[in-house]
Amino acid sequence: MKMKELLLFLSCVLSVSVDGQHSDFHIAGCSDSYGEDVYGLDGEEVAYADFNKQKEIYPQPPFVDPMDYPGGYEQAVGQLQICRANMQNSRKGMKDFPLERDAPSxxxxxxxxxxxxxxxxxxxxxxxxxxxxxxxxxxxxxxxxxxxxxxxxxxxxxxxxxxxxxxxxxxxxxxxxxxxxxxxxxxxxxxxxxxxxxxxxRSDPGVGPSVFCGVGLTLGLVGVAVGTFFLIKGNECS
Missing domain, CATH: 2.60.40.10 (Immunoglobulins)
Known part of the structure; x- marks a missing residue:
């Protein structure tokens, strides 16, 4: 069984509205040199901790009602410390497992x-x-x-x-x-x-419509010819 360096994950459904079910998730993780703490809603990022800038970032578009997590960055710092402590304990128990590396696919x-x-x-x-x-x-x-x-x-x-x-x-x-x-x-x-x-x-805007109109006109003329043929045949039968 492969052992990942990232140790701590949390994902859960927290709210349900009359419009349907929404997934409100929180992901936290760490390595020796990196930490992550992200909040999201329905697969979209709502907030994340920037440990370099030492603050919580809210990458939300301006047209939505703003959402925030008071104390979110402080909580993320605490989660990071716990994650790294757990990682060190796991390393001692596993006699320091080798780091797995996957290149971008x-x-x-x-x-x-x-x-x-x-x-x-x-x-x-x-x-x-x-x-x-x-x-x-x-x-x-x-x-x-x-x-x-x-x-x-x-x-x-x-x-x-x-x-x-x-x-x-x-x-x-x-x-x-x-x-x-x-x-x-x-x-x-x-x-x-x-x-x-x-x-x-960037394609020439005149090419597409010209081709479309030409094909449409051709099909229209064919349709008129076919209709006239069957009309004449019908009159002959009567």
Whole structure:
């Protein structure tokens, strides 16, 4: 039986409304160098502890009623201490089990919205299937390093591996090439994916409607011809 470095998980249904059942979950975990404490609702992040900034973060869109967890960060610090103490006790009992490492099973790069030259958009670097967390993601534009990207906290998958998503704001210009480089303990060299802004990234808006209208007109004419044929045959029979 494989032993994971992440020791403590908690997931439960806390509330039911007249509109149906909602899943309110809390995930806490730790390693020697990393800690995680996340609250969520129906699969979406509601709050997480940022141990570098030493505060609770609420990544909620502005159009929803704000939710908060008073004392959430202080509770997360306590959970982290308990988790690491439990981990050390387990190591003594298991005679320090070896660390399992899984390289990312998939790295993808794509845009959030359809590309329009000169219109603000953002690139997404999706990394999943890795263990332990986290990964490090860096971006380049035309082979030059760029800053200003963001990355979410690692999200645990059903198989015990993790997913992380990094985002980079960009304004598409023809010929620009972007890359996201992913580094992880299980990778002997970084996994890098490229995105090139091409002329075909945005299809000609006139092509689709023209083809559709041409096909529609052709089918319409065929339908009229077939209908006229059967009308004449019907009159001959009578």
């Amino acid at each position: 998939a790295v993808m790069i794509y845009t959030k919205d359809e590309v329009e030259f000169g219109e603000e958009n953002y690139l997404i670097c999706y990394v999943t299937g890795f263990y332990p967390a986290p990964v490090n993601v860096s971006w380049t534009k035309n082979k030059e390093k760029v800053t200003g990207s963001s990355i979410n906290v690692p999200y645990i998958n059903k198989d015990g591996t993790f997913t992380q998503i990094s985002r980079l704001d960009f304004t598409p210009q023809l010929g620009d090439t972007y890359s996201c480089k992913v580094e992880h303990l299980a990778l002997t060299e970084p996994a890098t994916k490229f995105y090139e802004v091409e002329a075909l990234a």
